[in-house]
Amino acid sequence: MLKLGVLGVGDLTEKMVRGLYRHGSELHVLLSPRNHERGGMLSRDLACVMMETNQAVADEADVIIIGVRPTHLLDLAQEVKLRPDQPLISVVMGVSLAELQKLFGTRDCCRAMLSAASEINHSTVVFFPAESIAAQLLAPLGNVIPLVTEREFExxxxxxxxxxxxxxxxxxxxxxxxxxxxxxxxxxxxxxxxxxxxxxxxxxxxxxxxxxxxxxxxxxxxxxxxxxxxxxxxxxxxxxxxxxxxxxxxxxxxxx
Ligand SMILES: NC(=O)c1ccc[n+]([C@@H]2O[C@H](COP(=O)([O-])OP(=O)(O)OC[C@H]3O[C@@H](n4cnc5c(N)ncnc54)[C@H](OP(=O)(O)O)[C@@H]3O)[C@@H](O)[C@H]2O)c1
Incomplete structure (x- = not known):
């Protein structure tokens, strides 16, 4: 079963996790301890586990989703160390692929854009680049619109x-x-x-x-x-x- 680590348990990532479970995706979700209240609620409602630290999430997870606000990204990057080949999906608006790679040092980065309707598997789902782990993982959250360039992603x-x-x-x-x-x-x-x-x-x-x-x-x-x-x-x-x-x-x- 894929272990999905969530760094930034916020409004959007909560809805994404709920949508993934609603779809019946075979996942084990590991949550950052930040925003304890929201993480606690998710762990009670679904088979998610809140980890002790962000690094514990990074160490255990096969794939990481980053869902912090853009202004918190640098702090997060300084706090966690990802494996160089660890796939990372960022839903952070306005942060380019090159910048993500620089910040987190992982080669396998991609960007995804979704909406609150992820919760009911009805979101617009876009990701860049097209061939990335986000394609299979996030497709159940709604209507996938294929895009070719990062400009199109913006x-x-x-x-x-x-x-x-x-x-x-x-x-x-x-x-x-x-x-x-x-x-x-x-x-x-x-x-x-x-x-x-x-x-x-x-x-x-x-x-x-x-x-x-x-x-x-x-x-x-x-x-x-x-x-x-x-x-x-x-x-x-x-x-x-x-x-x-x-x-x-x-x-x-x-x-x-
Ligand atoms: N909401 C949407 O519909 C939507 C749509 C498209 C894209 N986005 C993108 O999604 C991202 C999140 O938006 P949101 O509305 O979900 O924000 P949000 O509700 O404020 O959630 C952000 C979460 O990140 C956590 N966080 C901050 N710094 C952290 C750190 N160092 N380690 C771990 N967690 C940390 C915050 O925890 P604390 O509360 O403890 O600070 C909070 O739980 C943004 O970058 C935004 O561009 C959102």
Whole structure:
């Protein structure tokens, strides 16, 4: 059975571990003792073991997942010594493969990007490079999107940020319904169902772009077109592009 060591037992890695067990992956998960509360909860719920030290995790594990925040990466790298051939998967945003190799001294590094929906095996799953241990290990967590270059991986990081922004958009729309007197539950159902409907139909109409589908709906004179005109006038889409540009620029500036 593969021994998976987790250094950085945080929000994302907890959900990944839960998703892996939910799928029934044959794993023995070894947790860092940091964030004792979260590690303790995971050990109680699942067959995970909290180790005494980070180094004990590194020494025992076949594969390591790093899930600390970027600002804590250097401290972690100074704290643990990995084996030169020990596979390492990093979910840390904005830290390149070259930098990971330099920090941890292991040849077999890869990067992965997932979301909270890992918990229910519904995440977008991307990794770089394509042929890495992450491919087989993380595939059960959702929808694998193959990528070729590290630049593409950074674009997927922007997609992971978009995923976060979608929740705020959904909430904004939901709150509007609530302000109009709908119960919170109905407002949530209505908002999420509209999004699911759009995703499902876009997937069904694979050969059409979302714009083509949208234009077939928002034909002049319709209520949809009326509202779309307001969104354009207020620059709603421009703002989304600007946020994406901003994050992508930040990520690429770290590539050096
Ligand atoms: N959350 C997401 O949806 C998401 C999505 C994509 C990517 N990511 C990436 O995932 C990483 C983690 O994000 P998160 O939201 O899961 O963060 P988080 O909840 O803050 O978790 C980070 C964990 O790392 C632990 N940690 C810090 N320094 C450590 C050390 N030296 N040794 C062992 N553990 C240490 C922290 O423990 P303490 O509490 O004891 O400090 C904490 O439990 C980030 O780099 C982020 O870019 C997150």
């Amino acid at each position: 674009l997927a990081t922007v997609a992971a940020c978009m995923n976060g922004w979608f929740y705020f958009l959904a909430d904004e729309l939901q709150q509007w319904f609530v302000q109009q007197g709908l119960s919170a539950q109905r407002a949530k159902d209505l908002t999420l169902s509209s999004v699911e409907d759009c995703v499902a139909y876009s997937r069904y109409k694979m050969s059409a772009t979302p714009r083509q589908i949208g234009e077939s709906i928002a034909i002049p004179g319709t209520f949809t077109a009326e509202g779309l005109e307001v969104l354009h006038r207020l620059g709603a889409n421009v703002a989304w592009r600007a946020a994406s540009d901003h994050v992508f620029r930040l990520l690429m500036s770290k590539q050096g």
